[in-house]
Amino acid sequence: AVxxxxxxxVWPFLSVAKKRGYDVRRTAEQLGxxxxxxxxxxxxxxxKLVFELLHDAIERSGERDLGLIAASWVDSEHLxxxxxxxxxxxxxxxxxxxxxxxxxxxxxxxxxxxxxQGKLVIAxxxxxxxxxxxxxxxxxxxxxxxxxxxxxxxxxxxxxLSVHFMHARPTNxxxxxxxxxxxxxxxxxxxxxxxxxxxxxARLPGSEPGLGxxxxxxxxxxxxxxxxxxxxxxxxxxxxxxxNGLSGVSHLRVARRLGMSARxxxxxxxxxxxxxxx
Numbered sequence: 001a002v003x004x005x006x007x008x009x010v011w012p013f014l015s016v017a018k019k020r021g022y023d024v025r026r027t028a029e030q031l032g033x034x035x036x037x038x039x040x041x042x043x044x045x046x047x048k049l050v051f052e053l054l055h056d057a058i059e060r061s062g063e064r065d066l067g068l069i070a071a072s073w074v075d076s077e078h079l080x081x082x083x084x085x086x087x088x089x090x091x092x093x094x095x096x097x098x099x100x101x102x103x104x105x106x107x108x109x110x111x112x113x114x115x116x117q118g119k120l121v122i123a124x125x126x127x128x129x130x131x132x133x134x135x136x137x138x139x140x141x142x143x144x145x146x147x148x149x150x151x152x153x154x155x156x157x158x159x160x161l162s163v164h165f166m167h168a169r170p171t172n173x174x175x176x177x178x179x180x181x182x183x184x185x186x187x188x189x190x191x192x193x194x195x196x197x198x199x200x201x202a203r204l205p206g207s208e209p210g211l212g213x214x215x216x217x218x219x220x221x222x223x224x225x226x227x228x229x230x231x232x233x234x235x236x237x238x239x240x241x242x243x244n245g246l247s248g249v250s251h252l253r254v255a256r257r258l259g260m261s262a263r264x265x266x267x268x269x270x271x272x273x274x275x276x277x278x
Contacts, residue, residue, distance in 0.1 A: 003046075003047045003107075003108040003109035003128060004044040004045060004046060004047060004108050005044065005045060005046075005047050005050050005106070005107045005108065005109075006041070006043075006044055006080070006105065006106045006107070007033075007037075007038065007039075007040065007041070007043040007044065007045060008041055008077075008078045008079065008080055008106060009050070009078070009106055009107060010027070010031075010038075010045070010050065010053075011039075011077075011078050012070040012071065012073040012074045012078055013027075013054070013057065013066070013070045014027060014038075015070070015073045016066070016069055016070050016073060017057070020061070022061075024038065027053065030049075030053055030056070031045050031049060031050075031053065032045075032049075033045070041080060047107065047108065047109045047128060047131060048131050051131055051132065051133055051134060051137060052132075054066070054067075054134050054136060054137060055132075055134045058134065058136060064136070064170060064172075065136070065139070065170075065172075065175045066136050067134075067135075067136030067137060067138070067139040067140030067143070068136075068139050068140070068143050068175050068176065068179055069175075070140055071139070071140050071143035071144050071147055071179070072143070072147065072179070074144050074147065074148070075151075079106065079144075079148070080105065080106070081102070081105065081215055081218060081219045081222065082098070082099060082102045082103070082105055082106055082219070083148070084215055085098050085102065085212055085215045085216060085219060086098045086099055086148075087152070087204065087206050088206070088207060088208045088209065088211050088212030088215065089204060089207060089212065090203060090204060090207045090209075091200065091201055091202060091203055091204060092149060092155075092199070092200045092201075092202055092204065093121075093200040093201060095204065096114055096123070096200065097114075099112075099145075100112060100113075100114070102219050102223065104223060104226055105219065105222055105223065105226070108226065109127060109128035109131070110125070110127055110141060111125070111126050111127070111235075112124060112125045112126070113261075113264055115261060115264070116197060118197075119196065119197050119198070120161070120194055120195070120196065120197060121194075121195045121196070121197045121200050122192055122193070122194050122195075123145070123192060123193045123195065124190050124191065124192040125138065125141055125142060125191045125192065125193075126190070126191065127141075128235065129235055130235075135165070135167035138165060138166070138167070138191050139165065139176075142163060142165075142180075142191065142193060143179050143180075145193065146159070146160060146163075146179065146180060146193070147179070152204060152205070152206075153205050153206070154205055155202070158199060158202075159180065159181040159182050160180060160182045160193045160194055160195050161182060161183075161194045161195060161196060162182055162183045162184070162185060162193075162194045163176075163180045163182060163183075163184045163185070163192075163193050163194075164184075164185045164186075164188035164190065164191060164192045164193075164194075165184070165185070165186050165187075165188060165191050166186075166187070166188055166189070166190065166191050167186060167187075168186055168187055169186035169187065170186075231272050232265070232268040232269060232272060233269060233272050233274050236254050236265075236269075236276070240254070251265065251266070251276045254276070
């Protein structure tokens with residue numbers, strides 16, 4: 001099945017476009033949608049088309065930081081049931097687990113892994129390697145996570161210890177500094193956010209387990225209705241197809257490109273009844 005994204009993730013960009021006087025009907029036409037479908041929360045569109053649209057919007061506007069700007073507009077309406085469930089959990093760590101499980105409701109090709117390393121927690125992000133993805137898409141995804149946490153009462157001052165992007169350092173990083181409030185590194189092997197494990201154990205003031213159970217049943221039903229997502233095996237094959245030769249391609253190298261540890265990569269492949277040598 002073709003990986004799709006919820007139209008909800010396009011809405012923040014529409015907010016920026018309207019504020020700057022752009023006609024959103026052009027966006028609807030590019031996505032092959034009516035205006036009604038453009039604002040229907042149940043609409044899903046091809047991720048490939050969304051990435052092409054983002055690239056076109058940056059080219060036309062000349063705004064390199066469009067991903068960061070749009071992330072600043074994201075609210076609970078844009079994230080839907082994923083946001084609501086996450087807010088019912090007792091800690092930020094529990095919220096992160098919820099987001100991992102229900103991410104396909106927002107984006108069928110976005111992935112992240114969370115690993116504990118001593119006093120640190122490292123969240124790695126990766127998108128479908130078979131698609132041409134503008135660096136603004138990675139900045140949008142990471143900024144959403146950081147800004148989401150700050151919207152929780154009592155967490156307005158939370159910041160990562162560091163943020164790492166695979167793409168090259170842009171000419172101006174003032175907006176990155178303002179949003180992330182921590183050292184931001186570029187040219188990294190993997191896009192990732194480094195957090196304090198202690199910070200993720202902080203209690204959320206709005207924890208409501210009962211409401212969470214109701215929302216989970218609803219979200220599970222929505223997941224069941226989604227087309228099959230892209231497997232880790234398919235992502236690995238897509239990466240291998242871009243190599244000039246396979247003699248020097250290691251298990252660890254592919255795992256890193258997928259944004260996960262070698263152990264996690266092996267486990268995911270095993271869950272899909274395959275292994276790297278296959």
